[in-house]
Amino acid sequence: MEFATGAFGTLLPKLAQLLEGEYKLQKNVRKNIESLKKELEYTHAALRSVGEVPPEELKEVVRLWARDARELSYDMEDVVDTFLVHVEGPDPPSRRRYKRFVQKMKSILAIGKRHHIGEQMEDIMKRAMDVAARRDRYKDDIDNVSHVATLDPRITALFTKASKLVGIDEAMEEVIMKLTKGDDRSTQQQRIVSIVGFGGLGKTTLAKAVYDKLKMQFDCAVFVTVSRNPDMLKFLKKMLYELDNQKYGNIDKSLDVYQLINLAQKFLKNKRYFIIVDDIWDIPNWDIIKCALPDDSSRCTIITTTRNITVADHIGENFVTVLSDTENTSALTKARRLSLQNSDADHASTWGTRSMPQVRSVVVFSSAINQIPALQNFKVLRVLNLEDCDLSQGYSLKYLGSLLHLRYLNLNHTGIDQLPKEVENLQFLETLDIQYNCISHLQLNIAQFKHLFCLLVDSKTKVSNGIWSLMSLEELSWLHMDDELMDHIEELGLITELRVLRMMLHTDKWNNKMVESLSKLRKIQILCISHDGGQRNFGGLDAWVAPGHLRHLYTGNGCWFSRLPAWLNNPSHLADLCKLYIAVRELQEKDLNVLGRLPALTYLSLLVDHESLGIRERFVVGAGSFPCLVYCLLMGFIVPVVFQNGAAPRLTRFDFDFHVREVREIAGSDGGFDLGLQNLPSLQGVGVGFQSGGASEEEVEEAKAAESWTGRVVAGHVQGHHLGGSAVPLVLPQHVHHGTRDRQDRRHAALA
Structure with missing residues (x-):
């Protein structure tokens, strides 16, 4: 709908903001803005109606009016944003600078030839009145637009x-x-x-x-x-x-x-x-x-x-x-969005000097890196996406801090090792993506980004200066947790708007206030806590209770639950939980059935520590369990689980490991062991790992034979019922896996 209604959706709330009492507008200015806002509300409503009809079915006068109305909305928003940037930035004026603020307001808002913004406002008012007049003139045509069945021009x-x-x-x-x-x-x-x-x-x-x-x-x-x-x-x-x-x-x-x-x-x-x-x-x-x-x-x-x-x-x-044949330099000068996709030597030299005063969005593909425009050519740019463009070969980000209107900045995988200090000027920035670069420590005070709601950095990039001040943040990936930040983990609980949080622990410290902070993040939907080697924590998250709208949880192999958390016992409380990657030291069969009742669970990666605890019980997954499960990884069980008929009807991939020395106890007379895989109607692949600690060569060979037998069962089952004669073989490891917890942890993390 944005294409049909231009910038009206964001412009109207900004006009309402200008009418708030704190701006102390002059009486005539307030009256003009109030009148303008009312006219634009009617125009916005008319554009929504026009937008419901394909352009080729509209009368030409309606198409031209809609085009001019959209252009007006973009220009009007540019003027309003320029006012907000130059007058006050994202923060409301403080009492201490009240007098200075009012004086600046008066000088900017005075409608007259003395000030450029005043001239722009005057021009906008005239255009708005003209658009409104033509709307009234073509009222019947605009009010009666409707989609009619006509001959499809295609x-x-x-x-x-x-x-x-x-x-x-x-x-x-x-x-x-x-x-x-x-x-x-x-x-x-x-x-x-x-x-x-x-x-x-x-x-x-x-x-x-x-x-x-x-x-x-x-x-x-x-x-x-x-x-x-x-x-x-x-x-x-x-x-x-x-x-x-x-x-x-x-x-x-x-x-x-x-x-x-x-x-x-x-x-x-x-x-x-x-x-x-x-x-x-x-x-x-x-x-x-x-x-x-x-x-x-x-x-x-x-x-x-x-x-x-x-x-x-x-x-x-x-x-x-696909571009129009009539596109020319004049058309590009009026462009609002610029997407550079191909390298063209004939045009590359022109971008550096061409002025693009109205461009609001620039997306550059890696194949067009030689066409990246000079940043100082943009006046009202809001979106800059240079993802995958190699900027290490000399392209300068020197003027990045001059793009005061910028809301979205994507420098993902661009080869940079730091951002210029001037980036702190981008106080309206909402999204910053600098992942997959060589930035070890972000040398910026990001507390300046009061409007930032999405910060994407590498797990090895340290961001410490101002990180706890980002109260509007909704996504933080990754948060590099070292000793210093762990000492102040209670401040994480202040960022209560977080929906997505991914943390990488680069410390062996554990602060018991972690649970208290996480418990304050009641809007969290995706939580990932991983660790970069070092000491594992057992039980540190036991007291945490997940919010009801949690969708993804990954605590990996760095933060183990002692037992299955009690909050998982209520499936209706976790109706949206679809991905679960956790390590639980002690798991009972009833706990596995609890997980099987989660209504939306599609991916499960579960690591247990049954070898250390001596738990040799063979668990059974009952009928009706895991109705939506597509992928399952079970690690650390001494004896493989068994699937009953009716369990996991959508499971397509199952990976597990087992102890070689237990094969003799579970193998049948034919040398194989029945895991109930024939009861999984959608199964397409199985991955098996050995834990051979202390096993003799004979026991290892018996395990291999049993594994091969299972592979033939799976392949025959899949071939006969699901892939129309194209057998999918059991996926076997290239060597025997030795049963160390480190190896289990790495596999758990990699597959998660």
């Missing part, structure tokens, strides 16, 4: 021969290059390319040309159109019909979306397919379609087209932007 594109298309060859070759890139390295990977651009620029025509050229290289191919507000039942039925009109010509009308997805998966499984999904408008619809397109061992190819860059980003990392 129909002609589907039947146009490539030979009649002028200038399409270069774009077609670019798409094919992205689809085939890396074929010499990997032939077993799903390929997805998204073509993105405004309506009417030829996305469907380009996709159809690629489709016609490549479709004969695949086992099956289909071109299907989604469009806005699709009926997913009709879409899936149409896709199945196009795939095989004889098999799905009279498809059961009572089938729901879930059943149709299953039909599509079964038909496409193990096939090398090519599918064009044309005109996707939003992410939820793509997520449903994606479920029907299996990514199995046979390489498949998918092309999507969309008008929405956010949808293209969500679909996959490869996308081709």
Whole structure:
């Protein structure tokens, strides 16, 4: 909806903020802003209605009015943000600087030729009145916009021969290059390319040309159109019909979306397919379609087209932007968003000097690193994404601190070893991502970032100066915990807005106030506490009680629970918990059944210490347990667990280890041992590790034989029932694993 309504969603709250009493606006200025806000609220409502209709179905006067209204919202927000930046920054004015503040306010808000911002405000007011007047003039056309069934303009594109298309060859070759890139390295990977651009620029025509050229290289191919507000039942039925009109010509009308997805998966499984999904408008619809397109061992190819860059980003990392033939320097000067994807020597030299006063967002791909613009050319930039661009070869971040409007800064994997001190000027910054770099200690006072809600750094990067002052923080990954920060861990409890917290313990200290601090984070949804070697902690988290909306928990092998936490006994309290990676020193069979009742659990990694405690009981996973579990790793059990019929119906991968010396006690007369794996209808792979401490060579050989027997059972079961004759062998280690806890810990952490 942002494309349809411009910046109105964020502009209107800012205008309301300006009307607050603390700003002491002059009477005439307050009156102008109040009037402007009312007019813009009506305009925003009208734009929302217009945005519900595809652009090609709107009258030209409505399209032009909507365009001008959106442009007005962007320019207005730029003026308001410039005012906020220059007057007060993110903090409200203090009483001690009240007089100085009021004087500065008066000088900036005085509407007149003496001040640039005053001139901009005057211009904005005139444009706003003009937009409002035209809204009233075209009131009938705007109020009566509605989506009507018309001839789909894409129909002609589907039947146009490539030979009649002028200038399409270069774009077609670019798409094919992205689809085939890396074929010499990997032939077993799903390929997805998204073509993105405004309506009417030829996305469907380009996709159809690629489709016609490549479709004969695949086992099956289909071109299907989604469009806005699709009926997913009709879409899936149409896709199945196009795939095989004889098999799905009279498809059961009572089938729901879930059943149709299953039909599509079964038909496409193990096939090398090519599918064009044309005109996707939003992410939820793509997520449903994606479920029907299996990514199995046979390489498949998918092309999507969309008008929405956010949808293209969500679909996959490869996308081709379709631009208008009329794009020129003037158009680029008016651009709000800039995405540089390809290295072009003809244009690289122009970016350094070109002024881009209205650009709000810049995304640069690694292939276009020589086109990165000079930062001083931007005036109102809010988003800067240089992820994967190698900045170690001389590109300067010197002027980064001058981007005072910046909200989002992504320098992930850019080769930097420090940020310039001037970055502290970015007081409106909301997201900072500097992961996968060589920064050992961030030399910034990040207490300056009062609006920061997402901080992403490496686990080895120390951030200590001001870390406890970030009260707005919602995601912190990773928090480098050394002796100094551990001594002040109680201050972690002050960051109560945290939803995601990942900590790496670089210390053997344990502060008992850790539990007290974690207990104050009642909004936490993802919690990860890992350790970088050193001493393990046993029982330090026993008193912690997880909040009800916890989704992921990883305490790894550094923080062990003494027993299974009591808060796990209430499955309804943990309805959202889907990933659990924990180490529990002593586990009983009833505890395993408790975990099996968690309704949403899909990934379980469980490490126990039964060898030290001498627990040799063989646990049984009962029918109905783990209804959603897809992956399971069980480590430290002396004897493997057994799955009853009806347990873990969706489990596809099971990894476990066992003690070699126990094989004789559990092996059957045929030399194998029954783990109940034949009762797991979705199982596709098993990984087995030996703990051979103190075992003789004969016992090791017996264990290998029993393991091989189990492998044949699993392979035969999978082959006969689930993969249509393509057997999946038991995944065996290359050598016998010796049963040290360190090895268990490393495997637990790596798989988690």
